[in-house]
Amino acid sequence: MTYADENRYPPSAPAGWPPPHLEPHGIRSGHETYGQSSWPESYGHDVPRYDSYGRQAPWDAAYAHGTHQYDDDLAALRSAYRVLRRISTLTALGSFVVYVVLSCYAPGLMGSKIIGELSPGMAWGVLQLVVTFAAVSWYGRSAQRSVDPLARAVRERAVPAGRNAGATR
């Protein structure tokens, strides 16, 4: 797993992290490197998370030279996440805000009876709960399609140059 290009330009944040045993807690050190040898299957789990004290990194400057490809991948991932996040959040929040505002300021409309005792307001509320199931599954599928491949690409570019490549538990 040697990529000449990337070894010349240690690419990024990952290189800036001290080896696990320098981490003050050392708690996860046993698990941190695990999973990288079987890389494509494992989805970045057991990856160490942040520790604010673990970042007195000597390789900071290296980031400035990050490869263009890596930056492009990251930018693509960032914008894919942003699009997904904006669409889903604004839809959920927007529909609810419209619902509450209409309930408050158009009570005649929301309280009118359409079928039996059912009013548009009640129907909207229950419908919003029912649609939630569909929205969640839509979100899962969209994320799988738009975000996950890009995230995989970013991880694959980040890992081979890492010092821990190939290390096992």
Place this chain on the structure above:
Amino acid sequence: MTEFSSGAQAIVLVLFTTLVTVTLMMCVMAGPDRDDLANFYTGYLSLTPLRNGLAIAGDYISAATVLSTTGIIALTGYDGYVLAVSTALSLVLLMFLLAEPLRNAGRFTMGDVLARNMPGRAVRIAACLVTLSATLPFLVVQLSGAGSLLTFILNIPHAAGARTASIVIVGTLMIIYAAIGGMKGTALIQMIKIVLLIGTSVVVAALVLNRFDWSPGAVLRAAQHGSGAGPAYLQQGLQLGTSAGGRLDFVSFQITIILGVACLPHITMRLYSAQDVPAVRRSMSWAVGTVTTFCLLVIIMGTGAAALVGSQHITAADPHGRTSLLMLSQMLGGAPGSAGATMLYSAVAGMVFITLLSSVAGMTLAAASSLAHDLFAHAVRRGRAEPRTEMTVAAWTSVVVGIVAIGLATTVQNWDVGVLTTLAVCIGASAVAPALTYSLFWRGFTRTGLLATLYGGAAGALLLMVFSKAVSGTPSAVFPNADFDLFPMQTTGLVSIPFGYLAGWLGSLLDHRRRAADSREHRRLYEESEARLLAAAE
């Protein structure tokens, strides 16, 4: 309740004891190794998405949610329906907006997320204080409710001694769960609780519909009649009035709920124990599905309580209707003293009891983890604490948090402290939500901005709450006879949420002007860690 037989109470007591014994045993067996921090805080990331999702849902649906939402629906109809929708959508919003980056950024506590680009003790201390201020009120309100709830369930005379004893018993159990079980132990209890909760709710909802021959129209007609409000039951306005101010207050309340509830630290803490990003997504799908199902059921149960029990009886037992679910189950089981009535009532009582226990245990654990991890390990020992020491400290802080909560709950048990739930949610929406969104998505966020958001948002919510109509000036307030309600609303969200966001923005701008080097450093750290935030890349 007078017609209620002592046989039923015996069965309820036996059920409670069984539940406690079984859950305690599971907690001890699932408990973490003595010197493994990751195991204590996250349970080795070993939960499957389904289980983790159920645990998130279990933490999310607290006893306060179950009991007061049913009560609000029973008493106010339409306003309660909107509350059920906003409760479900809050978790949806957490899933769409925060869950995935939060999982990548966090490790054990909220302090880990916030301090990842801004190391330092001040940030850790602020994170810990805000965690405490968001979880402790919630904890106190539920514990103090435990007193009147248990005396109601067991039909003990409402003497102060009996209520204090109930609070102490529930509080002690909660401490044991949190201190011994850790994240994994409480997750198990949450799973048991959510299964029991959904199961019982399905039965109760089915019985309600069955009573009306499965005709929603008939239930709604009976509810309009039983509530005494007539057609107004199915229109907005019973909860806070139909004046312009009341309506604005209602909008404010709902916006606060949708932004605040899911951000509370004991819920976000569960996300860190997911294995990876797809796992957190699947966990959240399960959690949202479960919570949404429950919200649909609670609408049926609340309407059923209005239809079958009637609001006169409900408010006579509790002005906020928190006992309406129990009264409904007494009503549905058939003739008093019959086997069906006893079984149904015991099942609902057991469900309420386990819900109460698990939710207070989850909140104690969140508060104690923040104290041990943010305050002790990082602020006091500057990140150089031994894992073993931190574990011991975490167990002891659970005890301390629990004792403080028991003390506070006993003190306020005679007051109507439901407002503390609102306070916790307001702090969640005005301090936690802005801090998390800025910290995860804005590279120009700086340390001053973070501190301003956390302290400003929390203090703004707290101050406005003290001077709100929920604390004084109205008959349903905490101090109905006092009159210092300068802020004419029940919820502070409409003002304090924008204030929290504004404080973070202004604080960051100040840093950009005054300390350009620092803010460039923060931006560099953010960009450097972006791959990890977005892709979980090493």
